[in-house]
Every structure is written in structure tokens, then in C-alpha cells.
Amino acid sequence: MTEAPMQLVELFKMAVTNLDSRFRGEEGRLSDANADLELHRWLDGDDEPLSWSDPYHVTPDEWFFITTLYGQMTLAGQRRHIRAFFQPLFVEAARRDIRNFVPGLEEYKGLRAGWMRDRLCKMAAVLHDSGVSMAEYVEQLRELDHGATPDNPTPALDKIVGDLKATGWKTLSVFIRDCVHGNCFPIDSRVQKELQRRWLYFDERLFAKLALTIGRNPREIARMFYGAGGQ
Numbered sequence: 001m002t003e004a005p006m007q008l009v010e011l012f013k014m015a016v017t018n019l020d021s022r023f024r025g026e027e028g029r030l031s032d033a034n035a036d037l038e039l040h041r042w043l044d045g046d047d048e049p050l051s052w053s054d055p056y057h058v059t060p061d062e063w064f065f066i067t068t069l070y071g072q073m074t075l076a077g078q079r080r081h082i083r084a085f086f087q088p089l090f091v092e093a094a095r096r097d098i099r100n101f102v103p104g105l106e107e108y109k110g111l112r113a114g115w116m117r118d119r120l121c122k123m124a125a126v127l128h129d130s131g132v133s134m135a136e137y138v139e140q141l142r143e144l145d146h147g148a149t150p151d152n153p154t155p156a157l158d159k160i161v162g163d164l165k166a167t168g169w170k171t172l173s174v175f176i177r178d179c180v181h182g183n184c185f186p187i188d189s190r191v192q193k194e195l196q197r198r199w200l201y202f203d204e205r206l207f208a209k210l211a212l213t214i215g216r217n218p219r220e221i222a223r224m225f226y227g228a229g230g231q
Contacts, residue, residue, distance in 0.1 A: 012210040019224040030223045035178040039066070043082060050086050053096060060134040061098045063179035065090045068119050070171045071112045081112055094120075098134045099127045119164065126163045138180055145182035153208040153218070156182030173204060177219045183208045185222045194228045 028034055036058040043050055043066070053059050058066075069082050089107040094100040101120040108117045127137060141156040148155055157176045161169045173186040185207035187195070211218035 009210060009213055012207070013214050016211075016214065016216060016221055016224075019221070019228060022228060023224050027220075030220045030227075032178075032181045032217070032219060035181075039063075039178070043079060045079075047083070050083065051091055058179070059096070060138040060179055061096055062090070064098055064123060064134060064175055065094075065120070067171045067175040067178070068116050068123075069112070070174060071116065073112065085111065099124050119166070122164050141176070141180045141182060145180065148183045148212065150209045150212045153212055154183050154205050156180050157184045157204075177222060181219065183212065183218045185211070185218050186226075188226070191222070191225045194225045 023030060029038065036056070039058055040049075040052070040055075049055070053062065065086075066082055069085060070078050071081070073081060085107070089105070090096060093105050093107040098120065101117075101124040103117075103121055111117055123134075127134060130137065132140070141159060144159055145156040154176075157169070157173055160166075160172050160176065164172070166172060170186055170188060173184045176182040176184045177186055185191075185204045187204055187207075207222070208218040211221050
């Protein structure tokens, strides 16, 4: 990537400074370390907790399944969708292992979009071809991301997008942000809303680059934009 124009860097820095003020005191909630807890809190709420592998953590397999089912829905719709399929499809049919997703499972019936089934099966094939588990694949992505620079800001995201030959990757970006803790900047309708307020255009890799350029964590900034877009 070419160097970002200084005017854009300053505009982005101003936006981040404003968001820092808005979210002062909530740094812990926005941190990478809190992603598992936030997912448990959101999906369980006041309902019966899902049958997590660990009540305090989220496994890479769980993260990939859940983020794949986000799709184009409201938050409430996403939550209902994930809760409806977690037990029958992920826990029972796939036995909590992404490698067990194969075409033809009856439990796919009712998924919001066919690409969700296809992506689960494609990820299973990638893992089988590589001879690794989802947890091992995530570790490989984390190692890749350690080499991120402003000129190569999203190596982990680029890797998984390439492996899955994905033409759309918003949910993959959320997976990279919250499970891999890799550099990315997921852009959904809420983030778009906040970017429009600030006269910033929609370019995920550019925003990851800008965050690295100003010495900040792209994931935490992305979470602030997401939170602000819902206010």
C-alpha cells in the first residue's frame, strides 16, 4: 500500500480522539481480552446459557461458527439465528469441530443464507487439506499478523480470505478481530454510519493502516466506531 495522505491521517486521528473522549472509562470493554466475555454476555443475556465448551472462554471453532452466522441481520436477528443453530448444528451435528462440517447435513435447513453452509464446509476443507485444527490454524494466523506493518496491515485477514476464496469477508473480518486478534477494521452498516458522519470513506485495509500509522490498535478503534454507530 502507498503511504496515506497526511490530511487523511489527521482526519482519522481527529475522529479517534473524539471517540476516545466518548468511550473514556470503557477501555476494558473494548479490549481484545474482553472479546470472549462480551460474546457470552450478548448471546446468553437473560436466557439459558448456550452449551459453551468453557463458560469463561470461546474456542476458535465456536468463534468461526458464530461469526459465520452473523449475516445481514439486526443484532436481535443475529442473536436468534445463532442461538437457534448453536446446539443442533454446531454442538450435535459437527461435534464442536469445524472440520466436521460437510455438505448435506440436515441441520443446515433454515440457515439464513446458503453461503453460510458453504463457508463452513470450505473452512473444513481448508483445515483438512492443511492437516490442522481450527485452533492451530488460528495460531498460524496470529503468527502472520505479528509481521503486520502499515504497508501490509492485514496479513491474517488476507490469508483467510485467500484460503476461502471469499468475495465478501465482513464476517471473516469480525472473526479475525475477535478471535485471532489480528489487524482489521470490520465495516458494517453501523460503522458505515459513523464513518459517514466523519466524512471518511469505506476501506477496511486503509483504516487498519491508518490505525497502525498513528500507533493504535485497529480492533479497539473499530469497536469504538461500531459502538458509536449504534448511538
